[in-house]
Amino acid sequence: MPKTWNIKIDNYFQANPNCIIATAHVDSFPTDLPLEPNIREPNRKSATYRQVFDSLTTEPEKFFSRHSGIVLSANIAKPVKNKTELELEILEANEGGSDGIINGGHTVLAFEQAKNYKYDLTQARVKVTIHIGLTEESAKDIALASNTTTPVDSRSKVNARGDYKFLKQYLAQLEQKEDRKFRIAYYQNQSGAPRNAQCNVTHLLKLLYCLDRNKYNPDGNQRTKHPAGMSLPSNITDAERERLTALLPLLSQALWIEQRLYEIIQDHISNPRRKGANDLASIDIRKTTLLPDSKYSFGFGAPTDLALPIIASYRVFLDKDYKWILPFNEFAEDFLQHLWNNYFRKYLVSEKTAGNTVGTKISRNQEIWESLYISAQSYLNHHLVKMVNSSKKEEESKVTQGTKGRVQAGKK
Template sequence: MPKNWNLKVDQYFNANPHCIIATAHVDTFPIDLPLEPNIREPNKRSATYRQIFDSVTTEPEKFFERHSGIVLCANKVKPSKNKTSLELEILEASEGGSDGIINGGHTVLAFQQARDYKYDLTQARVKVTIHIGLSEDEAKDIALASNTSAPVDARSKVNARGDYKFLKQFLAQLERTQDTKFRIAYYQNQSGTPRNPQCNVNHLIKLINCLDRNRYNPDSNKRAKHPPVSNTPSLSDTETERLTRLLPLLPKALWLEQRLFEIIQDHITNPRRKGVNDLASIDTRKNTLLPDSRYSFGFSAPADIALPIIASYRVFLDEQYNWIIPFDEFAPNFLQHLWTNYYKKYLVSEKLAGNTIGSKICRNPEIWDSLYVCAQSYLNQHLMKMVSSNTKREELKLVN
């Protein structure tokens, strides 16, 4: 059922048949309006919030002139008989709507905080623009176009356009089948999600991008030998289609990352020299949370640390992204092989050389090349064993 909120106003007028502009009272402004159309959640630590809070609490009578106002979306608006209030009918996302605060989340948060601290806001007024009956796309378009005094990150804009929908749907299905919960931040200051870069939605895109053996194939593509590790803030239709084909590989990529972190955890828990961490870019004073809520670790590592290893696994995929060898038959042993013979030695040598910048270590093209060549060799040996085994079976059949 739609919910109703009352907005106490001094005056209002119809800017057009689907838009009302009003002068609203701050002291009674509804602070529990949904933030569905907004492209980010308000942040108390931001300069934007502090400026608004200072303005409304120090000189509330001048707030109307100094503030650009709040933009709302409502399903319906009904003025009271005496024209001193507006009743807003709000359809939330669960009801198929996209109503609520389009722009002004920091402002409403400042109102709430000022009232909690018992500031007198009876003289404060704020301009409110109310759009009526907007579609979801129209609300998002206004949210993206709204001017803000603080920059909005590219990820939030991509989310506001709905470009992560294909990934959200896949993860929702994965949560049901695996009985787990993913903690993914799709937009700026999203509440309930960790600030770990591993839990950024762009990190998931990096993980599956590493397994695109068609686009990133050193044997046929000399320009794009290995996947880039930079963020992918914008998604074209072509990119979305490509990533959608790769999505079935995401659970394997997540498993490889989880298992690598477990291997690192074992290594630093039982070091050669007690109390000494010999791995570059690993910080034992911090923690890491991975996207799957079941995995937390007592050390911090660069978000990209698993990417070179995951990328090497694309050698084991055919052109249709099917595993040439069943994943479970080779993946655990090969990962241990990579760690013992290549990656651990690489991180130890970087630590001895005094190199501690995680992003630089993870982007070294030499380690990407080494792991890729190692994967090719490992695959060839595995296939030769399979051929030899099949040959022996055929010989046994002939003898019989």
């Protein structure tokens, strides 16, 4: 059953058959309208919110002339009570709609807070534009086009266009299949999602890109030898979605590699050679890190891209169809320990000794990506040689046993 909200007004006019513009009373304005069409959630700490709140509470009678107004979407909007109110019927997402606040979330939050602090808002008015019967796509298109005083990050715009839908659906299936819960921020100021950079949806995409052995192949002719300093697209095209969909089955392994690396680092700093000392560059023991899988939290801060070069080295073990050449569970742990002990730990220690920080530089350091990739190739070749030698020995053993059997049979 659709919900209804009433907005008290001084006057209104029908801008077109599907749009009403009204002068609304702030003191009775509903502050529980859904934020579904909005591309980000309001943030009390933002400059936008503070400016709206200050303008509203210091000179409420001038608020109408100083504010650009609120934009809403409703399934139905009609005047009631002798045209002193507008009644809005709102269809939310679970009812197949996308109605609510398209633009003005910070403004409505300021109304709510001002009421809580008992400010007199009886003289305050605000312009309200109400679009009627919009499709979800149209509502989000208006939300994206609306002028905002605070820049909207590209991730929020990609999410508003629905470009992450395929990823959300895959994660929902993964949660159910593997009994796990993900904490991913798809847009700006998303409530319930941590601000930790590793939980940003763009970080998940980077994990996948690192395993794209077809796009990033040092043995190929393309210029992109490694995913060092990769830039994410501002919109996900059909071709890009197809590529990412092919990589999605590798997401669990990418998350595992990152999680195991962090566990190894946790063990290392928990048992330092010198008590109280941390010899790893850019590992901050005063902070904490959350990973996308909600089971994993660590008692140190680390650069967001720390695990990317290591994850990227695993693409050596993939064929052109993104299938593992060797069973992942058979080599993954041993290979990670190999990289940590023979290269990565030494790299972090040497940077710390030199007084350097790794930070985002690690994602642009071609030398690291190249060294880990070569190390992975060497490890794979060594492993394959052992497998071939083992097979030869088995064959020789079978031949020897067969010969002995025939000899014994001949003696009888």
